[in-house]
Amino acid sequence: AVLVPAIFVLSPLQAVLVVGVALAASEVLQRIHPIKACFNVAQWMAATAAGSLVLAAVRDGGGSPTNRDLLVLVAAMAVIRALNALALIGVLWLAGPQPILDVLKGVRPLVIPVWVVGWAINLAFGMLFLAAYLWSPLTAVLFLVPLAALHWSGRAYASVRADRARLAGMQRATHALA
Secondary structure, rough: OOOHHHHHHHOHHHHHHHHHHHHHHHHHHOOOOHHHHHHHHHHHHHHHHHHHHHHHHHHOOOOOOHHHHHHHHHHHHHHHHHHHHHHHHHHHHHHHHHHHHHHHHHHHHHHHHHHHHHHHHHHHHHHHHHHHHOOOOHHHHHHHHHHHHHHHHHHHHHHHHHHHHHHHHHHHHHHHOO
């Protein structure tokens, strides 16, 4: 959600640098394994670069944003979502000795609830953040509240999915034992 105003307001190079620094700091604070952290930082920097370049190349760039600028911004965010999905699929394929079709089958449950719905929610919040920022840059401080809510709801959703997977595994195990 924060990426929307960042790529709209900053130059492509600035956006990539901000994403790299912010994500690197986040990965360190979360104590993510260094190899995974490097992949995450590189993945998001590359996707941000592609989305920022799409936006910079196609947008009007005049004074106030036009409807066309906002549509181009949606397209740029779709490019970022697609590249992140492809990077994840690629790394899963490289990490395991499985055919690409098995990887695609494995990520299929993520497509609608996480990639499409999650992307739409983040895009909506991002557009609201952009509108607020363009109205007054001081509103950026207020972004922390909905971002915390998004983070909390994402963690809760992941926890529910993990619980369901555990319960399904336990059910399979009891059926196998029976």
